[in-house]
Every structure is written in structure tokens, then in C-alpha cells.
Amino acid sequence: MALSSKEIIAKRVALEMKDGDIVNLGIGLPTLVPDFLPADVRVTLHSENGFVGLGPLQEVDADLVNAGGQPAGIIPGAAMFDSLKSFELVRGGHLDVTVLGGLQVDEQGNLANYMVPGKMVPGMGGAMDLVVGAKKVVVAMEHTAKDGGAKILKQCTLPLTGKGVVSVIVTELALIRMTQDGLVLEELAPGVTLEEVQAKTEASLIISNGLKTMPGFE
Amino acid sequence: MALSSKEIIAKRVALEMKDGDIVNLGIGLPTLVPDFLPADVRVTLHSENGFVGLGPLQEVDADLVNAGGQPAGIIPGAAMFDSLKSFELVRGGHLDVTVLGGLQVDEQGNLANYMVPGKMVPGMGGAMDLVVGAKKVVVAMEHTAKDGGAKILKQCTLPLTGKGVVSVIVTELALIRMTQDGLVLEELAPGVTLEEVQAKTEASLIISNGLKTMPGFE
Amino acid sequence: MRKVTTLEEAVTRVQDGMTVMVGGFLGVGTPHGLTEAIAAKGIQDLTLICNDTARPDLGVGKWVVNRQVKRAIVSHVGTNPETGRQMIAGEMQVDLTPQGTLAERIRAGGSGLGGILTPTGVGTAVEEGKQKLTVAGKEYLLELPLRADVALVYAAKADKAGNLVFRRSARNFNAPMAMAAECVIAEVGEIVEVGEIDPDEVMVPGIVVDWLVLGKGV
Amino acid sequence: MRKVTTLEEAVTRVQDGMTVMVGGFLGVGTPHGLTEAIAAKGIQDLTLICNDTARPDLGVGKWVVNRQVKRAIVSHVGTNPETGRQMIAGEMQVDLTPQGTLAERIRAGGSGLGGILTPTGVGTAVEEGKQKLTVAGKEYLLELPLRADVALVYAAKADKAGNLVFRRSARNFNAPMAMAAECVIAEVGEIVEVGEIDPDEVMVPGIVVDWLVLGKGV
Numbered sequence: 013m014a015l016s017s018k019e020i021i022a023k024r025v026a027l028e029m030k031d032g033d034i035v036n037l038g039i040g041l042p043t044l045v046p047d048f049l050p051a052d053v054r055v056t057l058h059s060e061n062g063f064v065g066l067g068p069l070q071e072v073d074a075d076l077v078n079a080g081g082q083p084a085g086i087i088p089g090a091a092m093f094d095s096l097k098s099f100e101l102v103r104g105g106h107l108d109v110t111v112l113g114g115l116q117v118d119e120q121g122n123l124a125n126y127m128v129p130g131k132m133v134p135g136m137g138g139a140m141d142l143v144v145g146a147k148k149v150v151v152a153m154e155h156t157a158k159d160g161g162a163k164i165l166k167q168c169t170l171p172l173t174g175k176g177v178v179s180v181i182v183t184e185l186a187l188i189r190m191t192q193d194g195l196v197l198e199e200l201a202p203g204v205t206l207e208e209v210q211a212k213t214e215a216s217l218i219i220s221n222g223l224k225t226m227p228g229f230e
Numbered sequence: 231m232a233l234s235s236k237e238i239i240a241k242r243v244a245l246e247m248k249d250g251d252i253v254n255l256g257i258g259l260p261t262l263v264p265d266f267l268p269a270d271v272r273v274t275l276h277s278e279n280g281f282v283g284l285g286p287l288q289e290v291d292a293d294l295v296n297a298g299g300q301p302a303g304i305i306p307g308a309a310m311f312d313s314l315k316s317f318e319l320v321r322g323g324h325l326d327v328t329v330l331g332g333l334q335v336d337e338q339g340n341l342a343n344y345m346v347p348g349k350m351v352p353g354m355g356g357a358m359d360l361v362v363g364a365k366k367v368v369v370a371m372e373h374t375a376k377d378g379g380a381k382i383l384k385q386c387t388l389p390l391t392g393k394g395v396v397s398v399i400v401t402e403l404a405l406i407r408m409t410q411d412g413l414v415l416e417e418l419a420p421g422v423t424l425e426e427v428q429a430k431t432e433a434s435l436i437i438s439n440g441l442k443t444m445p446g447f448e
Numbered sequence: 449m450r451k452v453t454t455l456e457e458a459v460t461r462v463q464d465g466m467t468v469m470v471g472g473f474l475g476v477g478t479p480h481g482l483t484e485a486i487a488a489k490g491i492q493d494l495t496l497i498c499n500d501t502a503r504p505d506l507g508v509g510k511w512v513v514n515r516q517v518k519r520a521i522v523s524h525v526g527t528n529p530e531t532g533r534q535m536i537a538g539e540m541q542v543d544l545t546p547q548g549t550l551a552e553r554i555r556a557g558g559s560g561l562g563g564i565l566t567p568t569g570v571g572t573a574v575e576e577g578k579q580k581l582t583v584a585g586k587e588y589l590l591e592l593p594l595r596a597d598v599a600l601v602y603a604a605k606a607d608k609a610g611n612l613v614f615r616r617s618a619r620n621f622n623a624p625m626a627m628a629a630e631c632v633i634a635e636v637g638e639i640v641e642v643g644e645i646d647p648d649e650v651m652v653p654g655i656v657v658d659w660l661v662l663g664k665g666v
Numbered sequence: 667m668r669k670v671t672t673l674e675e676a677v678t679r680v681q682d683g684m685t686v687m688v689g690g691f692l693g694v695g696t697p698h699g700l701t702e703a704i705a706a707k708g709i710q711d712l713t714l715i716c717n718d719t720a721r722p723d724l725g726v727g728k729w730v731v732n733r734q735v736k737r738a739i740v741s742h743v744g745t746n747p748e749t750g751r752q753m754i755a756g757e758m759q760v761d762l763t764p765q766g767t768l769a770e771r772i773r774a775g776g777s778g779l780g781g782i783l784t785p786t787g788v789g790t791a792v793e794e795g796k797q798k799l800t801v802a803g804k805e806y807l808l809e810l811p812l813r814a815d816v817a818l819v820y821a822a823k824a825d826k827a828g829n830l831v832f833r834r835s836a837r838n839f840n841a842p843m844a845m846a847a848e849c850v851i852a853e854v855g856e857i858v859e860v861g862e863i864d865p866d867e868v869m870v871p872g873i874v875v876d877w878l879v880l881g882k883g884v
Contacts (some may be wrong), residue, residue, distance in 0.1 A: 032667045060547065061473040073616060075604070075616035075618040076616040077473070077474065077617055081473070089825060089829065089860040089872065091872060091873075094619045096551045096624050097871075099552070099777070100776060100845060101845075101871070102778075104777040106873060106874055126544075130536060133544075134526025134532075135522065135523055135524035136544060136546050137523050137524040137526075138546070140546035140572065140574065144568050144570070145567075145778055171572065172573070175571025175572065250449045278765065280835045280837050281834075282653050282655050283647065292694070293822070293835060295691070295692070307608075309647055312769075312832075312837045312841035312869075313765065317766030318558060318559035321559050321561070349754075351760075353762045354765075355742040355744075356766060359766035362560075362788070363766075363786075390789060560785060562801040562806035563782070564779050564783070565779055581808075584810075613866075616865070619866075648831075648833060648834065
């Protein structure tokens, strides 16, 4: 059965994790990632509202929610703490990977994902801390906006969440990694052409010599 | 039975406490203060190595010592914490009174009590935090040095523990309070004359209109 | 020092124009008895410091709907459309603050720090009006302390000395906020006798808590 | 991730020339199995970050006597005359640091802050070489982060995931130090299975602890 766009993204993001990693997953799409982790990769999930060891919901406990405010579970070995300690872990480099959604990403590795002036103002929550603190910042998003417009730009136009923070962008079409030389297109989703990705991307992309199909979809 | 110099000081310092105060007592002389608290004044003692609720030793517990490293007790309602929280309480204005010894105090309310260059180098421990953080800083010390030299000076010559931090000085001879106008001699110990205090004090003292004998020694 | 009081009595400490910190994360760990009472009394012109503005029908979200908040210092408002509406319409000032920075600013306020240097927000709109410092070649923002007139926190359990114990993800901002206000009111699920909480399990020492109210929380 | 190891294996992580944080307050809460092993191996040229240098026959005090320490960043050395002697003779560099400032600098190192502004030490020798900033009319010192190659901490109990629980005043610097080193080795009084410590009682989350050694402590 064909995977949805979101499932393609989540499946590919899962391969960015190493066994033992401490990982923070943003609200929405990123929460699908654990479903696609390889059997030999076990990660510990950090929930910025105050714990490590987020797990599947078992029974509803009014005192125990995830960072989206939804009822959550914890695994054996979990540790609870306050918001201070939670962000000490984030900013202090104790997280290996953070996965977030994006409204715009650009050639400088800038990320915008917390507001559209005059329209949508959710706020940054913990995202600004996560993008400066985590060792690897994965932006997991659909390649283009609902109106078809590019989201991977030469320069972000929306207020930034972080400057030069993006490590890798995973969309339903491609995997693009930030390098010192700029954005490198490394992988195409199955059935997607280089031309399609370029047409839907405003930013200049360096085409990797090893450009290949996303692994795991054979 | 006559009180020793230290007991006179401790007894008078005890009167600087109000019921309900949170108090930190330095090593040595200040630890005698609780013995002299009036019956209607109960204070909670902060121990900067990590708790509030210091109490009399009941049984030796290797994990429980006071800030001098000596076996200590805790009272019901005590709370333990780490060194961070301990000094959050200190610097954050959560202590009402701190009582410390002094090597020198001067007319500007400066205190020196942590080292004599080239000789004695105990270090400041928590004293520098305590003198900037506690609402009232009581210096409890003998009025003169062992060689008879003045310790209450026009200007401290030893490295300072804190600048303009002293609230009140209690010695076996007198109680001197720091005010906006300078050091005010408010009380004389029983049998002590104004002349004796002035002879043993280098700093200029303002003589209080209400100069009296230390209360509690009638 | 008697700390246990009634909800009605406790709420008299909150008055028009005050700055109020409220614990909770999307309503979890919020002292709902207190927030409801303040909504019912219609206390006006509040400056609210909270992680978020919850939902229109929940916790401090009701204050927003009731137009009791003139300014909100929060990390996220996406779950309360009324906050976004008032913000865009210029009816309420909303200071969007990264979650980790919010926690650090509250901690600074409670622990006597003049500020902290954080990498969070460098290169974003969060920089505006702030001093930037470079330490070891890296840029940081100087973020200033936050304090409140009153902090309203929720804990699962307290003893009569005010020592607090939180549960699961309901800890969040409650712990740092209890350190950073002139008056701290804790709504708690259970009040036990002094001595019934092991001193090692205390999460906020009772010396910083002014009033205890038995409530329902969450 | 297997964390439980032997004392011998753990000590191989500490090498000549490293910066080492050691928990404890006058030896209480110090991981004595680890400090003894390092004394026995004669590891050289260490930069020691610790509250104090204990006593000549205790904990890190032995390292000083053995001349294994080239530099010590501590708040107090009064209980170890050999430290004072080496300091005055110019044989060892001793950076006397106020205790609260030491704790904050370690916290900053572990939590990604570029520094903190503290009122502690303003107007004293502690100012030397430091940037002074004025915030809201009050002067503060900018104190910079401290990190270590290895942190050696002691906890009463750990589970195999590395979650730590401290006891009484043995908590002290162990908690912040466990956040601030490339490699964290915890000597613990008891090792239990994952799941046997309630997540609310964890004082340091296991994700920051690299190695666990069963030891005697205190």
C-alpha cells in the first residue's frame, strides 16, 4: 500500500536516528517517526514540557501529557523534571536530534516556523531553544505550501525561528542536507525526478554526486 | 555566671531575629546563636551545603553535615536540595538574616573575612553570596584583633568579602548599626564605657541619641 | 507561621494591575481553583506570565476571553485563538518568549541574577531591543529577570510548612515560579502534616511558599 | 546502552591534563572510590573543579598532597593547609570562586548559557578581569560557563539507565556537575533495575550519565 506524503517523510526521518539517541519530536508529523524506526534503533524521547522517556499512551493520567498537551505515556526509566531542567537539557547539547515542521527554510540554513505576521501567531514554544541546542536539526515538512508555492527559498521572508540552524530537510520529494557549501540534494523519493524537485524549490540546490533514491523504499 | 565574650555576642545577635525568619549562621561563633533565641522566636536555619531545617544533631548520618562539614540534624519540615538551589535561595533574597564572622569592617559597611594575603587563605566559600543576598547581614566578631588592633576601621585593608553589605556589627563590647549616615553606636555591653569602645575602634562612630545598655543582660 | 488558608482568602492577594505568574502547560499543572476564582472576580489589567494561554475555556485562557489580561509574557498562544485575535488587533500586548528563555528569566528573577546569556533567539525577532554579547566567539542575547507580585502554582502535595511535591508533567513552570514572586500561593491536591514528606523528596522548599489552598488542580 | 562498569574501567576515562569536576562538600557526597583510584594511579596535571579541597587525607585533598593538581577552581581551601601552602608558594593555581558563583558557572556550562550576571563579588577581588554590566541601575559581574572533560559524582542510588537519586546533604554539587562534562561517571551506593525508581524521584536524568560504578561513597 502506498505511503502518504507524511508517512514518506516520517519513514525517511527515522533513518536519521542512531541507536541510543535522545530525540525531541515536534507536534504533528514528527510524532509519526517512532513508528518507522528500524528494529535495532532505540531512541529516548524528550518531551519539552518536562520529561525524558515519552512512550505510547497506556492509561490516561491527567498529570501526564506530551508537549502538544495530549495524554501521553512514559517508559520504564523515564525521568520527570521542571521546565528549567527540560531546557537545560535542550540548550546544553544533551539532545542528539530534534525534528520540527517548517514554514520556510533557506540557503543559509535558516528556519521559519512560528508565525505569519498578521495572520497565524502560534508562538515559538520551545522551538527556538531546540534549534540552537540539539546536535542535529531535522526539518520535516511538505515540500511546497498548500498553494504550491516554494517553501525552500533563497531567503526566508517570515520571522525566523533560528538562524543557520538546519541540518537536514526531509520532504515527501527529497532529502536535502545543509553543508558548508550550501543545500545539497542527496536523495529523491521513489518516482520523483530531479526536475520536479528543482521546479518546486526556489533555493539553489547542489546536486550530490551520489544522488540516489531514498533508502528504505525499495 | 558571667558570659564569655562569644556568649555575649551570640546572645545579642539572637535579638536581631524575628519569629519566622530564615537564617544562615556562619561557622564558629554564629552557631551559638540558637541557644539564645527568645522562646517566642522560632527561626528556620539554612545550611548552604544544601538544605533548610538544620537542627540539633540526633544521630550521626554520614550523608548529613552542616556547612562546616560536621554531623548535623534536621527538623521535621526540612527540605534538601543541591548547591544551585541553595544559592538561588541565598542570592534571590529568600534569607532574612545571615550571621558571619569578620576580620575587618569599615565605615562604608564593607566586610573582609575570607583571606589575609600571603598568610591565611581559607577562601570565601558561600560568604560572598550570603552578604549580597540576605536581607540583613550581621557581623558577629570580637571587637579587636588578638594583638589588640582595631577591626572596625575607616577603611578595610584586607580583600573584601562584600562592598557596602554590612547591616549591623555585634561585638562583646557594643552593637553598631550601619545607616545612611555611617556607623551608629547604639548599644554598649554591660559595664563597657563609651570611651573604651571608641578607643578600640578606628572608624568614626556616630553616637546614638538613644545609646543604651544591650538589652537582655539586666 | 500558619500557611493553610481558604481559596477566597488567598485570592484577595491578587489585585487589579498586578503581575501574576501562573504555572501549567496547556492547563496541565495549572491551579484551576485559583484561576477560576480570579476569572469569577474579574480582576483587571493583569500582566500574565505563563507558558501559554491555554484554551478559551481553560485556565488562564478564560482570563484572556474575559479581557482581564493587558499583557501576556508567554511562549505559545496557538491553542487560544482569542489571544491571537487580541494580539493582532492590538488589544493585548503579547511578548512571545522562547520557552527555555522564559524559564531562565523566571529563574533569574527568583535567584538574584541580573540576567543570563542565551544563544536562543540570536538572529530572530527575539533579539529586538536586547543587548548582544559575544563570549568565546559566539553571540548571545542578554535576557533579563522576570518577577511577579504573585505566583499561583499547583502541586500534587504539600506539608503544612509549604514544602511542595509535584507529579509527572504537572511540574513544568510551577517550580521556578514559586521562587520568583513576592507572594506565592500554592493550590495543592493534598495537605499533610509537617514531617510526612521526606526532605529529599521536596521539590520546592516551603520557605518560599506563603499560602496553601486545598484545590483540585489539573 | 550498557552503563554499568567497573571502577578500573571507569577510571581509564580520566587522563593526564584533563579538567575534572568532582562532587562533594568537604568530602561528603564525593565519589571516594573514584577519587582514591585516581590518587593511586597518580594521574597528573589535573584541573580540578570542586567546592573545596577537602582535607589532606580525604577525597580530592589527597590529589593536592600528591601534587596531581595544577589548578583548582574551588570556593574554599581552609580545611586543607597543603592547598594554601601550594597556593602561596605559587606551586598550584587556585581560583577562589564564591560558592554560589561556582554552582552557577557549572550550571551555565551544562545548560548552554554563555554566562550569567551575578551581584556576588562586585567590589571585591573576584571582579578582576571580568566584564561588569549594569542592569536596572545595579552592577553585576558576568561570570562565564565551566565545563569539564570528566565529572565524577556520587549518588545514593541509580537505575541501570543512569537515573540518579541523591540523599541528604550529599547532593550538593553532584547534580549540576552531572550536566556539565563530556563524560559523566557516577559512583553509586546501589544500582537497581530500570523502572524501580519512580520517574518523579529522579534527581538527574540518566541520559546525561555515561558510566555507573558501584561504590561506597561518603
